[in-house]
Every structure is written in structure tokens, then in C-alpha cells.
Amino acid sequence: MPDAARGPQGLRTILLTTVxxxxxxxxxxxxxxxxxxxxxxxxxxxxxRLVAGALMLGLIVRFRAQPQASPARVDWLxxxxxxxxxxxxxxxxxxxxxxTGALILFGAVQLTMFGVGxxxxxERFGALAWLGFAMAAGGLVYLVLPGIAAPPLLGAALMxxxxxxxxxxxxxxxxxADPLAATARNFTRAxxxxxxLSLVFAASARADATGLVLAVASGALTSGLGYVVWxxxxxxxGAMRAATVQLSVPLLAAFGGALFLSEAITPRLAAASxxxxxxxxxVLGQKARSARP
Numbered sequence: 001m002p003d004a005a006r007g008p009q010g011l012r013t014i015l016l017t018t019v020x021x022x023x024x025x026x027x028x029x030x031x032x033x034x035x036x037x038x039x040x041x042x043x044x045x046x047x048x049r050l051v052a053g054a055l056m057l058g059l060i061v062r063f064r065a066q067p068q069a070s071p072a073r074v075d076w077l078x079x080x081x082x083x084x085x086x087x088x089x090x091x092x093x094x095x096x097x098x099x100t101g102a103l104i105l106f107g108a109v110q111l112t113m114f115g116v117g118x119x120x121x122x123e124r125f126g127a128l129a130w131l132g133f134a135m136a137a138g139g140l141v142y143l144v145l146p147g148i149a150a151p152p153l154l155g156a157a158l159m160x161x162x163x164x165x166x167x168x169x170x171x172x173x174x175x176x177a178d179p180l181a182a183t184a185r186n187f188t189r190a191x192x193x194x195x196x197l198s199l200v201f202a203a204s205a206r207a208d209a210t211g212l213v214l215a216v217a218s219g220a221l222t223s224g225l226g227y228v229v230w231x232x233x234x235x236x237x238g239a240m241r242a243a244t245v246q247l248s249v250p251l252l253a254a255f256g257g258a259l260f261l262s263e264a265i266t267p268r269l270a271a272a273s274x275x276x277x278x279x280x281x282x283v284l285g286q287k288a289r290s291a292r293p
Contacts, residue, residue, distance in 0.1 A: 020229045023226030024230075028093070041204055046197070051219065054223075083190040085163075095154065099258070100143070137279075139279060167201055243284050
């Protein structure tokens with residue numbers, strides 16, 4: 001039995017992982033719900049999300065019991081990528097269903113990370129991994145091909161850009177000594193960028209109480225606390241298991257959208273999910289086998 005599934009510590013890891021995946025899926029549901037009912041505009045949603053996340057993460061890092069690592073170098077590119085992810089994510093959900101958006105986001109994130117790894121030489125794909133890569137890319141193309149069931153092209157493009165930004169952000173964070181503190185700093189640095197974007201769209205700004213509550217919940221709870229829980233689980237999961245369990249996020253978002261937002265799970269979404277998530281699973285499986293001694 002894998003170490004992560006043994007005894008009380010194993011149960012704790014499973015619980016933390018489950019909570020983190022639900023939190024990440026909930027980000028899509030909260031954003032879509034807020035924008036669907038026009039309770040807030042996307043620029044304001046992104047700004048409030050980042051401010052709430054920065055405050056929550058800052059408080060947690062300030063008052064946590066464990067000693068902080070030495071401050072890392074300032075990484076403005078990571079902050080810009082975080083801002084880009086939040087901004088494009090928010091505008092994409094003006095038109096995308098929650099499950100479709102999460103699937104495009106996750107697929108774009110993983111393909112970006114695989115592609116950068118291949119280009120830099122840190123990834124070596126065998127035949128099975130190349131098949132998986134082609135399946136995932138083909139699934140994304142199929143999902144957005146013109147047709148009655150296709151998602152809005154602009155929304156899909158915006159979410160794909162959000163996924164690329166998050167993929168680059170994730171790569172920038174590899175090997176950081178204190179990822180929680182680094183995330184808090186990046187949220188703080190991304191806030192001025194988000195506020196500047198809100199000024200650009202000030203003419204269309206709106207925010208009622210419900211929209212603000214949903215944006216704060218997305219920033220403080222499903223983003224801020226979600227990352228705290230995720231980093232606690234990561235210490236026992238390992239890189240490959242961590243990447244694999246994230247396959248559940250688009251599925252959780254799709255079922256959450258159907259349950260809470262009355263969104264349909266279309267045959268196209270189902271087929272694209274099988275291709276994208278199955279393809280990524282093939283790549284991760286080949287990487288896991290290659291990593292074994």
C-alpha cells in the first residue's frame with residue numbers, strides 16, 4: 001500500500017487532498033455564479049479575489065507556528081503570471097460553463113508544463129507519453145471546434161491563456177523553499193496590477209453584496225485557505241501523486257456546475273474530458289515509471 005494511504009497520517013493526507021481539490025473546483029463555481037447573476041464585473045471579481053487572498057495568506061504566514069525560510073528573491077514574473085491567470089480566468093467565466101472552463105484551464109496548464117519541459121530538455125517522452133500528449137491536445141481542440149455544443153470561442157481562448165499563465169506560474173514556483181510565503185508575496189504583488197485593470201474597466205464596474213461575498217470567498221477561502229491545505233497535503237503526496245489527483249478538479253467542477261448551476265454535461269464535454277484527462281494520465285504514468293529506480 002502507498003505510504004500516503006497508511007495509518008492516521010495517511011487518512012489526514014487523503015482528507016487534506018480532498019478538501020484542496022474541492023476548494024480548487026469551487027473557484028470555478030464561485031466565479032461563474034457571481035458573473036452569471038451579474039452580481040459583480042469580472043475585473044472587480046479578480047481584484048477582490050486577489051486582495052482577499054493576499055490578506056488571508058499574509059495573516060497565515062505571519063502567525064503560523066513554524067519558522068519562516070529566508071525571504072526568496074523578488075519574482076515579479078511569477079506575480080504577473082498570477083495576475084494574468086486571475087484576470088483571464090475571471091473574464092472567461094462571463095461565457096463559459098464551470099466544468100468546461102475548468103477542463104480548458106487544467107488542460108492548458110498541463111500542456112504548458114509538458115511543453116516547457118520538452119523544450120528545455122527536462123522532459124523525455126516515450127511513445128505512450130507522446131500518445132497521451134496528442135490525446136490531451138486533440139481533446140482541447142475538439143472541445144472548442146465550431147458546432148452547436150461548442151463553448152464560446154472568446155471565453156475558451158481567454159481560459160486557455162489563463163491556463164498558460166498558471167502553468168508558467170507553477171513552473172516558477174518549483175523548488176521554492178517556502179511555497180506558502182512565496183504565494184502570499186505573489187498575491188500581494190499582483191494586487192496593484194488587478195486594481196489597475198479595474199480602473200481600466202471602471203465604466204462597467206458593478207458589485208452587489210452577493211458578488212462581493214462570492215469574490216471574497218474565492219480569494220480568502222478557496223484560494224487562500226485552499227493553498228494552505230494543498231501545501232500541507234503536498235508534503236506527503238509527492239510530485240506524481242499530486243499531479244495525478246488534480247485530474248479530479250475539472251470533473252468536480254463539471255458535476256458542481258450541473259448540481260448547483262444547472263449546467264449540462266454534454267456529450268462533447270464528456271468525450272473531451274476522457275481525451276484530455278486520459279491523455280494527461282498517460283503522460284504522468286510514463287513519467288512515474290521513468291522515475292522508478
